Amino acid sequence: MKIICIGRNYVEHAKELGNEVPDEPVIFMKPKSALLQSHAPFYYPEFSNELHYECELVLRISKNGKYIQERHASNYYNGITVGIDFTARDIQDELKKKGLPWEKAKAFDNSAAVGKFIDVTPALDRKNINFSLFNNKEMVQKGNSKQMIFSIDSIISHISNYFSLNIGDLIFTGTPAGVGECVVGDQLEAFLEDQSLLSLEIK
Ligand code: ZN
Numbered sequence: 001m002k003i004i005c006i007g008r009n010y011v012e013h014a015k016e017l018g019n020e021v022p023d024e025p026v027i028f029m030k031p032k033s034a035l036l037q038s039h040a041p042f043y044y045p046e047f048s049n050e051l052h053y054e055c056e057l058v059l060r061i062s063k064n065g066k067y068i069q070e071r072h073a074s075n076y077y078n079g080i081t082v083g084i085d086f087t088a089r090d091i092q093d094e095l096k097k098k099g100l101p102w103e104k105a106k107a108f109d110n111s112a113a114v115g116k117f118i119d120v121t122p123a124l125d126r127k128n129i130n131f132s133l134f135n136n137k138e139m140v141q142k143g144n145s146k147q148m149i150f151s152i153d154s155i156i157s158h159i160s161n162y163f164s165l166n167i168g169d170l171i172f173t174g175t176p177a178g179v180g181e182c183v184v185g186d187q188l189e190a191f192l193e194d195q196s197l198l199s200l201e202i203k
Helices: 011-016 070-076 089-098 152-162
Strands: 003-007 026-030 035-037 051-053 055-061 077-085 112-114 130-135 138-144 170-172 187-192 195-201
Touching: 026 152, 055 130, 055 138, 055 152, 070 077, 070 152, 077 130, 077 170, 077 187, 077 195, 112 170, 112 195, 152 170
Parallel strands: 003 170, 035 112
Antiparallel strands: 003 026, 055 077, 055 170, 077 112, 130 138, 130 187, 187 195
16 A cells, blocks of 8 residues: 655645645655554654654545546545644755655654545535644644645546556545644544544653
């Protein structure tokens, strides 16, 4: 399986990091070794001094596909949850300055935390999903899928023009504004609507 991530998919987040609003999805990937399930401990990476959380909606691919049309995209995923795209922001800033790839800052072990998946049902309005992240019981990020620059279905379609999607692949759909630093001892909990799906401690 692979983990595909979308960057800068919310206007306010692109601005808070001083980035331009993209005219097509920004894509990067994480390897399978980056996957961290809810309730497993996250160990602060020794190579970073500025670890950030990015809370995102995450989709689980349920059907193999390539060149998927946007109007058919909803047939290709059956699970959704909240996840955290852990980012070593100090490393990423260095790499960005040099124009180098982001993997060291974004794709390290356990950097892709995912919550418990819930089924995508016809009742779920994919253009109006609320999600949020709490750090030590205080809300730090809040988003809604309607604020996405590129919708869930257009992301699936775009990705599949470059990378075949396979059953079990995960897609991180981008983070809203409010990214911030976390430190050892922090308790992170993420919600999709009012359901707590992800909880972990930084060790
Ligand atoms: Zn992200």
